Every structure is written in C-alpha cells, then in structure tokens.
Amino acid sequence: MTIIMHRYTNSTLSAIGLTVAILAQATSSHADWPMFRGPNAGSVAIDAKIPTKFGGEQKENVAWRTELPGRSVGGVIVVGDSAITTSSSGMDQRRLHLISVNSKDGSTRWQQEFVARGRPYCHPTSANAAPTPASDGKNIFAFFSSNDLACVDLDGNLVWYRSLSTDFPKAGNDVGMSSSPVVVDGVCVVQIECQGDSFAAGLNTEDGKILWKLDRPKQANWSSPTVVKLPNGEKVVVMQSSEDLLAVSPKTGKILWEMKVRCSTIPSCLAAEGRLFVPAGGLTAFDLSSAGASPSKLWDNNKLSANACSPLVVGKRVYTISRTVLASGDLFSGELKWQTRLADAKSIWSSPVVAGNILYIFGDDGKCFVVELGEDEGKVVATNELGEAVLGSPAISGNAMYVRGVSSLWKIAEK
Amino acid sequence: MIRRLNQRTVLCAVAFAAFAFLVDFEMAQAESSLESIKMLQSLTSGDEGSLAAARAIKQLGKANDVTLVQSLTAMKGATPIGRNWILGLANSLYRKTGKSKASELTHFLSDTNQDGEARYTVFQWLTANNDKLRKELLANMKQDASPELRYLAIDEAMKSKLEILQLSSLLEAARHPSQVVSIIEKLKVLGETIDQSKQFGFLPKWRLIGPFDNVGTVNFDKVFPIENDGVKGLFKAEYEGKTEAVIWREETSEAADGMVDLAKTFSNEKGCIIYALTEFESEKDQDAEVRLGCINGNKIWVNGQLAVSNEVYHTGSQIDQYVEPIRLKAGKNQILLKLCQNEQKESWAQKFEFQLRICDSTGKAILTKGR
Incomplete structure (x- = not known):
C-alpha cells in the first residue's frame, strides 16, 4: 500500500511537474522576446499594454535607464527576467560585450567580454555590435559585425566561441555587417554576405560545430535570416539577397526551394497567415501553403516598400516603412490602404514593434512615433524623446518595452 | 579485542x-x-x-x-x-x-610583461566605478605596451589643455591614426606645423601604369604580364593596356593623408586596373607591416611576393584598413600594387584611390632611407 501510495504520489507529482513545466514554458514563451523582432520574428505583442507617452525631461514612464559600455546599433532580447544586449567599445570597437540586465530594476547581472578577431571597422553611424543576440532559452548567442560568435549560458559563462573571420578570412564588410542570428531546432544560423567569403552557416548550439555552410552571392547584404514555420509544421530558415530568396533546412542546410528574386538587402522578410512577405523593391507576398515547392507569388506592390525597417503584420494588415512614411496594406490583396508621413522624423533604421494596435517606431535621433493603427488611417497619438540615438529594434515583454539606445538600455513601462 | x-x-x-x-x-x-x-x-x-x-x-x-x-x-x-x-x-x-582580488589584480596590471589584452581587461575591472583611480593609472600609461591601454591614456591626456611640448610628446607615443591626426591638428592651432604624411610614413612617390582591362570586374585574378615582370623585378617601359599601349607616369601625392587619386589621374576610368610601383629603402633587414587604405580591389607584392589581396569594392576605407606582415631586406625593396576599379555608377562608388605606409608592429612609421 505504501509502495502504491508512493508510486501514486510520484506519478501525481510528475504530472503536476509536467503541467507546471508546460505552463511555465508557455508563460516564458509568451514573455520572452528571444531574438531580433521577437517570437516568430513578428515584432508584435498583441496583449501588451505599453504607455504611449514616455521619456522627455521628466523621464515619464521610464522604469529605468542603464548606461552600458561602448555603443550598439543592435537590439535587445528578453529571456526570463533578464534583458540582454551587446556593445562594442575601445580602440576601433574591438572590445565585444555581452550584457545581462535585471529587467526589474535595471541592475547589471553579468557581463561577458571578448576581443574582435575579425575586421571591426564600420561606418561611423554603425557599430561592431550591430546584430541583435538570440536565445533558445538555455543559452545566448551573440554575434558581431567582426564575425565573432559567442555562446554563453544564462549566467554569462562561456559555452563556446567561434571567430568566423579566422575560419573564413575574407568574410567582412568595412561599412559594417548587421545580420542577426536565429536559433532553431538546436542550430544557430548566421548569414554573412559580402564581397569576400560570402556564406550562411548553421552551427550546433551545443558546441559551435559548423553543421553546414552554404555559399551565398558575393554582394553586401545586411538582412537577417528568418525562421518560418510552414503550414505542415516544419520550420525552415528563409534568407534573402539581391539575387535570390531561398529556404533551407536549419539542421542540414539543404535548400528546400530557391527563387531568383531581387530582394532588398537591409530589411528582412516575415511570415504570417501562411504567407511570406518579402521586401523586394516594394513588398511581395508569396503563398507558403505548398510545402516543399517554391512558393507562388500572390501579389506585389511597390507602394509598400521598406528601405530599412522590416515589415510587420497585425490582424489583416501588413505595415511597411519607407524612409519616413508608414504604409498599411491589405494582407490578402496587397492593396494600399493608407499612408502616414511621420512629420519631422529623421533617419529610421530601427524596425518598429507593435503592442495591441499601437505601433512604436524610433528614429535615429531617439524620437519615438506612437501610431494608432486604424482601418482607414495611422494616427500619430504621441511623439516621445529619449534624447539618445536608437537604431536597434525594441523588445516587448509583459507590459514593458525595452529600448536599446546607442549607449544605454531603457525600460518603458507604467510606473 | x-x-x-x-x-x-x-x-x-x-x-x-x-x-x-x-x-x-x-x-x-x-x-x-x-x-x-x-x-x-x-x-x-x-x-x-x-x-x-x-x-x-x-x-x-x-x-x-x-x-x-x-x-x-x-x-x-x-x-x-x-x-x-x-x-x-x-x-x-x-x-x-x-x-x-583587487591587490592581486593591481599587481597583475602593473606587470607590463603580461598579455596586453589581459591587462586592459583588468584595468576595466579595477576602474569600473573609480574614475579617480582610472585617471591616476592612465596618467602613466601613455607609452604602455598594450595598444589598448596606450590608446585610452592618450585619449584621457587629450582632454586637458596641452602645450606644444606635451603634445609633441603625445605625438611620439600615439599610434592610432585618429589620435595622430587629432594631435597634429592641435599642434597646428598652436602654430606648430607637422608634415602629416611624413609622420604617418605614407609613401608619396609612385610610378603608375594603366589602364588595363577590368570590364565586367573579371580580371582581379588575371595575371597580366606586368605581374610576372614584377616577380622578376624587371619591368618594361611599355605594356599593352585596355585599349592601347600604356607607359609609366610619375605621381607624387601631396595629400596629408598620403592618398594617391587614381580617378583624377586616369580621368575617372571605370572597369580598369592600374599598377603602382615604388621602392622602399630599408636601413636593415627587418620585420615590418604594410598598411593599406583602399576602397577598391587591391593586391600588393613586396619584392615579388604577394602580401595583400582584397577583392572588395566600395565598402568603406580608412588608414590602415588592411595590415599584413612583411619582411624588408636591407636596401631597396620593390612594392607593386594592383588597383582595380569596377563599373558601379552610384555617386558613392566613384572613388579610385589608395594610401600606403610601412610600419613596425605597433603602428609606428618606418621611413624609407633619406626621407
């Protein structure tokens, strides 16, 4: 009887544990913003409530601001209660920092540091710390313009490190690289496209082994790979360049389909509602329903162009930004629905994010335009000044938005 | 029991x-x-x-x-x-x-025989929240063996108002190009003119020949006859160029940054290759570095040996963009450059130029004999 009870207790506990684990995973998954543009690269946190007014001299709704070493034009990710970002500092920005900040109070949890072994050079407005890090919830993967790739655990301890510029010496671009890595199915995928050693590679997340390497066009490219879940549940990595658009298996690097498309080389693509939206001059939509075969083109519209920011989808609308004009198009037909000029906006490099039906977009002068996304118009409901350049895409977790300025990290939330 | x-x-x-x-x-x-x-x-x-x-x-x-x-x-x-x-x-x-471990780390930092990157890391740890200590330490690091610490020390020193003597001393210590330029500018304000090109050790005198064909940007790796002659160290007076026979011409850069403007000399020729030749007279046999800034495709041979090769066009350029180790022999050393221009039409893709200097491993200029 005792044994039976013991077994019963064990199995009950196991069941409860499993349930808790699943719930915890669901909660964590909901709360985490694990890579550039967040879960599914969607840039949208539909349930989040972020203040529309923040910053300024009064630091309204600024929960905290933490100064960080050096500079960054990359973004920030959120894993659990840590906001994680990268920096580059020192002579020629050769010092590479990976920093974890307590999301509750902005205190620094840990810093890990390396020295760039590849070319650290970049345009003065950029930084060696340009790509946004990524996480699989267990480890953090930090990538830099100099093609240094480091994996650390959630406590900042080094798991593995690769100098991809040492492995492939002609990989690099002295304007600066910025493609952010993605992590999927135990593989960290990087896209390093330039005039020299131009390639994409998948590295084992456990030990950094290069599982596959794919030659890519020898042209400069700053767009990021995108994880796309096909209708049959299979996850693929889609990459774009000025010459092609292709999907690869993350585990093997096998090309699943490939098309000759002159894609944009700064913004990245996005999948939603069984469609793939690709910045390519304007915006082109492809049908993803035919798994395994090349997706067929549904529509394109050059009035939905995206010069730097990646597109995003909310409800039945797709949104793009061309310089300082925000455009809304119908998801299914590609028809332009409205355009809103963001008055007094400077250069915009940061891909926007959406909380609920409110879009937040930062200019490189730190001014944030807050736009209510309506059926017939995009109404600018507020503009906010952080007083610091922002070039990376923000992250949203819970009811807070984390913004990586060039020299500090901000948490925007109701106090 | x-x-x-x-x-x-x-x-x-x-x-x-x-x-x-x-x-x-x-x-x-x-x-x-x-x-x-x-x-x-x-x-x-x-x-x-x-x-x-x-x-x-x-x-x-x-x-x-x-x-x-x-x-x-x-x-x-x-x-x-x-x-x-x-x-x-x-x-x-x-x-x-x-x-x-502050005491042990302080001792480690003071040991200049230790690795420079390790010492710089320790310096960051020790001074993270101690600006006073940071300034005290940097005051004695302007000649530090660690390039990173030396850079920080000079950066810190430059924040003060400095006289000619102090600036001259900093100029002697500085290695990073941005700091060298900045010090020279400050000296100029005080009435002290420095030959910037000579300070950096840019090689100003060149013999140029071209244009050779690079239409379609396909001849970066094509071995033109002049390259074989370069290996032998015996050049002809005339070669068959892109459209006609071409001969050597003398070029001297007067630019402070040592830049040799090929676009100007060759009338903005596109889809072409120019070769540039010079001699560097070394006082002795020595290890050195060839340091090139070039926004176009480039190769460098030193005494017939390929030292640099970059098939990259219009993606940024700066002093010391490409740095490679070389071995100089006592006496005359032949330096041959292959400079390739593509056919991009954008306004930002029109430059065709280079700047080259010879340095020791710290970035200090080695001047050709007699300069």
Missing part, C-alpha cells in the same frame, strides 16, 4: 584509501585543468579545435581549480582565438571572486 583491532585497521585502511583517492583525484583534476588551459592557449581556426575547446571550458568550469590570476596569466603567449576562450573563463572567475 582482535575483532576491534581489525575493525580499526579496516577503517584506517578505508580512510587512507579515500584520502589517497581524493589526492589522486585532485591531482588528476589539476593536471586535467592544466591540459585544458594549454589546449585553449594553442587554439587556431576550425571545427576540431573549437569542439575540444568547448569540452575544455566545460571541464574548467566544473573543476573550479584555476584561479583568476592564473587564467589571466595564461593569456600570454596564447593564440588570438585562445585568448578569447581564456578571457571568457577569466570573466566568469572575476564575477565569482574578483572583488576580493
């Missing part, structure tokens, strides 16, 4: 065996950690080394028997990749124990 003795004997034997096992285990672990550190120190590129390093860093994390200072000391003599692995370990150890 005998039974008790036996029990004691057995207990003693077990205790001794356990002690011996622990000693052996710790010694084995220490040896294992030592081996792991050695392995990290010798790491080069590639999968095999990386996988072994991932195992080693895991072992070191578990063993926990390498001290912070031991890890920092191990960076000396390690390969660049190895240093990054060890630096990753050192950072973790610092988080665990560093705050209590």
